[in-house]
Amino acid sequence: MKNSEKKDAAKMGKEPVPGKGLLGRRALLRGALLSAGAAAASVGIAQADDSIGANAPEWMKTPGRSFSPYGTPSKWQEKVQRTIANPPGRPGTGVSRTPLQRLEGTITPAGLHFERHHNGVPDIDPSQHELLIHGMVKRPLAFSTDVLARYPMETHIRFIECSGNSGGYNQAQPPQATSGELNGLLSGSEWTGVRLATLLNEAGVAPGAKWVIAEGADAAAMSRSIPLEKCMDDAMIALFQNGEAIRPEQGYPMRLLLPGFEGNMNVKWIRRLNVTDVPVDARDETSHYTELMPGGKARQFMFPMGAKSLILKPSFGMNLQGPGWYEISGLAWSGAGRIAKVEVSKDAGKTWELAALNAPVLPMALTRFRLPWDWKGQPSTLMSRATDETGDVQPSRADWVAQFVPGQGYHFNGIQAWGIEADGTVKNVYA
Amino acid sequence: MKNSEKKDAAKMGKEPVPGKGLLGRRALLRGALLSAGAAAASVGIAQADDSIGANAPEWMKTPGRSFSPYGTPSKWQEKVQRTIANPPGRPGTGVSRTPLQRLEGTITPAGLHFERHHNGVPDIDPSQHELLIHGMVKRPLAFSTDVLARYPMETHIRFIECSGNSGGYNQAQPPQATSGELNGLLSGSEWTGVRLATLLNEAGVAPGAKWVIAEGADAAAMSRSIPLEKCMDDAMIALFQNGEAIRPEQGYPMRLLLPGFEGNMNVKWIRRLNVTDVPVDARDETSHYTELMPGGKARQFMFPMGAKSLILKPSFGMNLQGPGWYEISGLAWSGAGRIAKVEVSKDAGKTWELAALNAPVLPMALTRFRLPWDWKGQPSTLMSRATDETGDVQPSRADWVAQFVPGQGYHFNGIQAWGIEADGTVKNVYA
Numbered sequence: 001m002k003n004s005e006k007k008d009a010a011k012m013g014k015e016p017v018p019g020k021g022l023l024g025r026r027a028l029l030r031g032a033l034l035s036a037g038a039a040a041a042s043v044g045i046a047q048a049d050d051s052i053g054a055n056a057p058e059w060m061k062t063p064g065r066s067f068s069p070y071g072t073p074s075k076w077q078e079k080v081q082r083t084i085a086n087p088p089g090r091p092g093t094g095v096s097r098t099p100l101q102r103l104e105g106t107i108t109p110a111g112l113h114f115e116r117h118h119n120g121v122p123d124i125d126p127s128q129h130e131l132l133i134h135g136m137v138k139r140p141l142a143f144s145t146d147v148l149a150r151y152p153m154e155t156h157i158r159f160i161e162c163s164g165n166s167g168g169y170n171q172a173q174p175p176q177a178t179s180g181e182l183n184g185l186l187s188g189s190e191w192t193g194v195r196l197a198t199l200l201n202e203a204g205v206a207p208g209a210k211w212v213i214a215e216g217a218d219a220a221a222m223s224r225s226i227p228l229e230k231c232m233d234d235a236m237i238a239l240f241q242n243g244e245a246i247r248p249e250q251g252y253p254m255r256l257l258l259p260g261f262e263g264n265m266n267v268k269w270i271r272r273l274n275v276t277d278v279p280v281d282a283r284d285e286t287s288h289y290t291e292l293m294p295g296g297k298a299r300q301f302m303f304p305m306g307a308k309s310l311i312l313k314p315s316f317g318m319n320l321q322g323p324g325w326y327e328i329s330g331l332a333w334s335g336a337g338r339i340a341k342v343e344v345s346k347d348a349g350k351t352w353e354l355a356a357l358n359a360p361v362l363p364m365a366l367t368r369f370r371l372p373w374d375w376k377g378q379p380s381t382l383m384s385r386a387t388d389e390t391g392d393v394q395p396s397r398a399d400w401v402a403q404f405v406p407g408q409g410y411h412f413n414g415i416q417a418w419g420i421e422a423d424g425t426v427k428n429v430y431a
Numbered sequence: 432m433k434n435s436e437k438k439d440a441a442k443m444g445k446e447p448v449p450g451k452g453l454l455g456r457r458a459l460l461r462g463a464l465l466s467a468g469a470a471a472a473s474v475g476i477a478q479a480d481d482s483i484g485a486n487a488p489e490w491m492k493t494p495g496r497s498f499s500p501y502g503t504p505s506k507w508q509e510k511v512q513r514t515i516a517n518p519p520g521r522p523g524t525g526v527s528r529t530p531l532q533r534l535e536g537t538i539t540p541a542g543l544h545f546e547r548h549h550n551g552v553p554d555i556d557p558s559q560h561e562l563l564i565h566g567m568v569k570r571p572l573a574f575s576t577d578v579l580a581r582y583p584m585e586t587h588i589r590f591i592e593c594s595g596n597s598g599g600y601n602q603a604q605p606p607q608a609t610s611g612e613l614n615g616l617l618s619g620s621e622w623t624g625v626r627l628a629t630l631l632n633e634a635g636v637a638p639g640a641k642w643v644i645a646e647g648a649d650a651a652a653m654s655r656s657i658p659l660e661k662c663m664d665d666a667m668i669a670l671f672q673n674g675e676a677i678r679p680e681q682g683y684p685m686r687l688l689l690p691g692f693e694g695n696m697n698v699k700w701i702r703r704l705n706v707t708d709v710p711v712d713a714r715d716e717t718s719h720y721t722e723l724m725p726g727g728k729a730r731q732f733m734f735p736m737g738a739k740s741l742i743l744k745p746s747f748g749m750n751l752q753g754p755g756w757y758e759i760s761g762l763a764w765s766g767a768g769r770i771a772k773v774e775v776s777k778d779a780g781k782t783w784e785l786a787a788l789n790a791p792v793l794p795m796a797l798t799r800f801r802l803p804w805d806w807k808g809q810p811s812t813l814m815s816r817a818t819d820e821t822g823d824v825q826p827s828r829a830d831w832v833a834q835f836v837p838g839q840g841y842h843f844n845g846i847q848a849w850g851i852e853a854d855g856t857v858k859n860v861y862a
Contacts, residue, residue: 065552067526076556077675077676091496107673109541117495192535221487243534360791372583
């Protein structure tokens with residue numbers, strides 16, 4: 001409680017609770033109502049009427065605003081925004097990151113889903129857009145948005161993570177930034193669309209085909225090579241995101257969704273799927289999104305994102321307000337399937353305990369983990385470590401970094417750590 | 432396909448597929464690319480480059496727009512809005528309905544979540560808002576938004592349905608309106624917050640307490656009596672909706688969430704929970720939200736919403752475009768738990784078949800059901816019938832109506848029907 005708040009509380013006849021409850025010191029006792037409340041226990045509406053007259057806030061004294069055709073967040077939340085980072089003079093290239101530490105649950109509001117664009121967001125007239133399937137197929141087909149809407153659909157909650165996410169952890173010193181600024185190229189949505197295998201079967205894949213070259217209808221014609229096997233498995237042409245038509249920044253009117261694969265391959269504004277026998281070696285799978293290894297080599301086509309987790313509460317920018325109970329909470333996910341467990345350490349990895357996983361735990365979806373923590377005020381180092389259902393475990397940051405040449409920042413899934421100082425300050429630390 | 436589209440297709444060298452595929456007649460063959468595509472099958476990027484030059488749409492020829500701090504839907508979706516209905520001169524009283532037939536999946540975007548206000552939407556400063564728990568408790572407590580955020584949280588996907596939803600089905604003749612206009616006082620969200628039992632235990636419920644009077648901080652001081660048993664079970668003080676802070680229209684900064692109970696009881700802008708031994712008989716549980724029975728009696732406190740389902744695809748306003756394959760799709764839910772099955776009839780209830788339920792099927796959440804349909808062009812009557820895990824089955828509309836006096840419209844969960852005429856027109860019918 002800030003001093004100004006203490007003063008206000010005193011003025012309003014409230015004082016801190018002695019501290020028997022879970023959050024005793026913080027939960028406030030409204031002294032003035034203690035006796036009134038007990039006496040009026042069974043009076044009901046009379047008590048309520050009294051209160052409206054005597055203690056009602058300003059917003060109860062005048063009618064509120066009317067209905068709206070499409071709602072927006074409260075004005076008090078205007079700082080909860082994406083963090084935009086793009087090079088000077090190149091407004092269409094770069095990223096905007098999801099403010100993960102300001103959010104809860106597992107669904108990212110579509111308005112805050114991270115962005116990664118290579119030449120801006122195209123304004124596509126859906127009635128003029130088609131998805132063309134061609135190349136090594138028996139009959140090339142072009143699907144309009146309306147035609148796609150008649151096919152059998154599926155709905156799945158999935159994460160999308162840019163393979164450059166958390167790349168800052170390759171720096172020699174831990175960057176002091178919020179978790180969203182560090183890890184916000186990550187979002188989760190409920191996606192609905194048509195299974196790509198259905199459409200490929202309509203076109204009839206020819207013998208010998210092994211790859212599908214996906215191309216977006218943006219001004220970069222963003223292209224990636226996708227293994228045909230993935231396209232025939234759980235890939236989807238997504239038309240809806242969190243219940244409504246997919247947002248422009250996420251590919252309106254349709255995007256390729258490849259559950260668990262690096263974000264860049266989930267090609268937005270998808271317009272062409274060219275079935276081939278060899279990959280295309282597009283710019284974004286050669287000059288970008290490859291892992292630079294010692295000895296001058298590069299690993300290419302590292303598609304699924306690794307098991308990973310991060311603590312969002314507490315995290316940088318959210319200092320603890322004195323000893324007491326807190327909830328440690330964060331997100332875990334894996335490109336290989338479901339999260340099996342998340343362990344949390346409060347002592348820099350010496351000991352670990354299991355966090356609770358919020359049900360349902362879904363494959364290739366964000367999973368929220370939680371662990372209550374009674375902080376006594378001692379300096380602490382919080383870490384989280386995810387294990388997925390295939391047994392893949394998050395490596396230490398040091399082990400992860402040691403695989404690559406300095407500066408390589410794709411596919412970081414090392415363990416992250418927050419240092420809590422005695423005064424409650426939260427810092428990014430390598431531990 | 433409209434005539435103008437046929438003309439465009441001819442101009443662009445496309446013609447309808449002969450009809451071997453799932454949607455053969457509708458999926459379009461891009462004739463011009465048939466040979467080029469086959470020949471260029473393994474060429475990859477060269478083929479893509481050709482296409483960008485020759486056939487690229489306008490939006491690929493110029494850089495797209497830049498990044499945005501908080502995104503909005505595509506301008507092409509501007510008609511996907513809530514439908515507002517309120518009495519003349521009373522801007523804060525009434526409803527806005529979710530356009531269910533324009534949405535997919537199970538999550539309702541927060542901007543399209545239905546609204547029901549009794550005196551407008553208050554503009555609450557979260558730093559000045561408190562939740563007071565008082566009455567028959569050992570110590571009255573007032574929880575600020577910041578304090579609540581330190582308590583252990585839970586995340587659940589739940590529906591909220593106004594008990595007046597679908598009330599139009601009490602009319603003698605079936606209203607010809609979209610499913611959203613008829614049934615759109617229904618939305619689904621991922622809610623995150625603190626279990627109410629945790630907070631009641633902090634305050635210490637006194638012996639003899641049986642009810643909790645919940646009051647909102649709106650200018651109507653909207654109040655309802657909630658059984659203490661529900662408050663100690665799965666009730667939640669929700670702070671987040673679909674990942675972000677709860678929207679003003681849904682109760683910012685906090686609302687009471689009572690999974691499965693009629694919407695009105697999920698008190699928004701919750702400011703007081705008065706623990707009592709008797710209900711309060713508030714306006715919204717006496718003059719409203721009661722069921723008028725034959726003989727001048729009324730049923731009060733009918734809290735959980737019944738098992739219910741509705742078909743959204745196809746539905747009124749979405750006429751079929753000729754014979755062929757369609758997906759029948761809709762939503763099912765129950766206030767008593769999970770949906771066990773949804774049956775679909777295409778012949779006005781003579782025969783029924785099981786629809787597929789989209790996993791995960793969660794308790795007190797919207798469940799999407801789907802069934803492919805090869806429509807031969809015959810007049811048909813589509814119906815859906817939900818059964819929940821307690822065995823509760825949707826009644827026929829006639830059986831439902833027969834329970835009450837004419838005009839009673841609360842808690843309608845009868846079976847709905849869409850009549851499909853030979854020309855594909857969809858009408859609301861009683862069957």
